Amino acid sequence: MAKSEVAVAGVGLSKHVSKRRDVNIAELVWEAVSACYENAGLKPKDIDAFITGNMPAFEGVNLPEEWGAGHWGAYGKPLLRITTGGTTGGSVAHGGYYAVASGLYDTVLAIAFEKQSDGNSTAGLNTVAIADAAAQFALGVDPAFLAAFGGGAVGVAVYQASSYMKSSGCTTQHLDKVAALCRNNAALNPYSHLKQPGLTPEEVAKTVLLQHPIRFGHVCPATDGACAMLFTTGEKARRLVDKPAYVLSVASCSDEAAMVGIAGSGTTNVDPCTQESCKIAAARAYELAGIKDPRKEIDLAEPYAPFAHQMLMFYERLLLCDEGEAPAILDSGSMNLDGELPVCPSGGVISTNAIGASAMERVAECAQQIMGRCGERQVKKEVHKAVAHGWGGAVNLNVVAVLSDTPRR
């Protein structure tokens, strides 16, 4: 049991677009940080510790906090940098939780960001595999031979999608539907990137096929953006805001790296859709949160889904239904904003992907839905408990957080 009850008392987001040429990294982050200070009613001097993270290959900058953090009020304060690739934002949020739960720090600002336009995103993703590629070249493998098996994130996703569709009965129509649902939700979110009000599944189905079964319309954009969250003790949160969102639990799980598409050393993580580590992390998070039946107790889910099939796949891996049931649940309308268990009310990663920030934005959306601060996209039902998820690495890292409107008992 945590030493301190942990709650979220503020959330701040920057404007999210593909290229923020008008600001540098520090200034982009400040938009989120200042918004967070404002809606929690705090000043930089009130913060006891900072947790930050991004995915630095995208910017071509090592430890941007060194020259940036002064702009956020972090100089002369404890600062911890946590980075774990696609899950970075979630990992940073977890850091915020642990910093408070440990009893060491009362008020902690967690900051996650990405300014992809500063660098070359494909290069950023390729550097995930560059060391492995170097090994292949050392073996005399023809680069064209390797390229045929696909590097980047779409490469990994297609294998996962094929496998998931086979095991679940999910069809390409379901993928189109997921994309339409998310982009319509995004249209109601002032901080989303791709807003496509009224987008229909039929229109998604007409977009270019990138690689079977993934179409252009099924894929996330590359976004510049930042997110900040204020974690504090339950007691302090109740003083700061009317309705804090309590963090009941966090858990992560790391599996063996599976670099699909780069033939090299064998990996026992043989099927990218299994996501055993997501199931383990979810089960642990529910256990810590005192949740016995997530299907009944969870009111809202923000799975990390940069590709359409992942919203359904992770809905299952977050133990919200049996494996293979998610497509039918999507069809039932339960995942809509006015449904029984709304999914990706923010519009999801498929609509907005500032990579280092994305997994935190899932936690932030859960918190804001609980706090009732989501405006037009506020879900119809009352949200008591919500689950936020992050995914990354070489399809091997998963982070899960459970939030609630009432503290952990």
Place this chain on the structure above:
Amino acid sequence: MDKEVAIIGYAQTPYEADAEASREMQVLEVTKAALAAAGLKREQLDTVITANNDYLDGRTISNMRLVEPSGAWQKNESKVEMDGAYAALYALMRILSGDHGIAMVVGESQASVYGGYIPGTMMLDPTFDRQRGLLNEVSASALQARAYMNACGVSEEQLAGVAAKNLANAAKNPLALRADGKADVKKVLSSRLLYSPIRELMASPLCDGACAVVLASGKVAAKSGNPVWIKGVGFSHDSYLSERSLAEMSSLKDAARRCYAMAGIEDPASQLDLAEVHECFAHEELMAYEALGLCAAGEGGAFFDSGTTSMDGSLPVNASGGALAANVACAAGLARIIEAAMQIRGEAGDHQVKGVRTAVAHGQTGICAQENIIYVLGGE
């Protein structure tokens, strides 16, 4: 903090200029050895925190392929992109939260892979300093050394003296890379000039290696053989190098203040028996004396001359040889924690200092020691 979290096992690789093993195999080696030292099996670990850096490792998501070698397979794993001493802090937070009982902490990098100071220059402000090409980890530190020497009347001989002391101490540490039992001021001052006043032997050798620490909650640690308790921790982030006075380590001072308050240290010079300092350059050790409150502000040079911090002094600093003997980025601070714990346990062999009960260990990240963390450790 009283008997809440303890170090119950640790391991280090030898530190080498160009290790034969890859980082994965070095991590595997220390993970297994630390588990064995703690008398644990991999299955008993609740969480694993690694310290590594994408630019040092030359891969995005550098922790991704350390999952298996660090014992983290299908476990709650995360990565701190700073020195390993910060990874230990995150593991400490996790244990204090009550969600975890036993944590593995690993730090690693290989200078032979990342090619010297290139990742360091990528930490510079990209708009100005990086474009101008004047600053790197050594030249910036040389500016810091000069500013400090000027402010506090420290001489090049005193910097050389620190290096000579540490290199001589390192001669008794079998894991050290750079060691010289006969090192003296003259020898250090005749080594190659890098950026004045910094000479080769006053600069830590960036090298290859890994180290691991097992942390456990009080409940688990009480049952283990010889726990070394974490009595206090403090850390702080300083302004960027062009926006602060380089003549003092204000963030280390701030970290020490926080740490001592937690550990109940009121007079560090008398209450501490030993210090392991992460000095990337010789002058940083003198600056650390002041920031850690071992002597008054501005007295670092004189305090060194008094011999207090030498092996036979009343408060030896860097009995292991410190980072001047081996500096593995992302591991050197964690290694300072290990060395301090070894001294408390009486396991330091030839470089053992007698009667160490309370010790301070320091780690840093960033150019000119921008970010600092310290621990106070103690035995039963």
Place this chain on the structure above:
Amino acid sequence: MEYKNETVSIEGGWPMEHWQWKFESLALIRKTLEALREKKLLGLKCPGCGLVYFMPKPYCRCLSIPDEWVEVKDTGTVTTYTFTGAWAYEGIADEGPAGTPLIIVGIVLDGTDTMTVCTLSDAKPEDVSVGMRIRLQWPENPEGKLEDLAYCVPL
């Protein structure tokens, strides 16, 4: 003075040419590749947990070091797949492929516990499925290169 909202792009980047990685796996993979000349597939077995790695891997998730070479079969099972080709980018996939699609499958060879990727030949996209059985298609004269493992066919 007139103020113009002007931004400047500055070279960031990552000078990758300065990094020199180390891999224990290279020597292991070379041994496996060498054996391909005799149409033999060598996997590496972990003494700790019995997993068989193909391609060989220098360390195991159980913290043991795989060290026993074992011969594995050239038959296996598809765990996942995708297909692509120049035709796909023209958005005409549903009207029927023009040209030959490239089908890439993730396979687990019999007697191993790991996945590798391979091109499926002698099959159309609609024929491939997760769980389908395949056999590696050896070139007439294997050269001991990774390319020797480039193709498999439905079993």
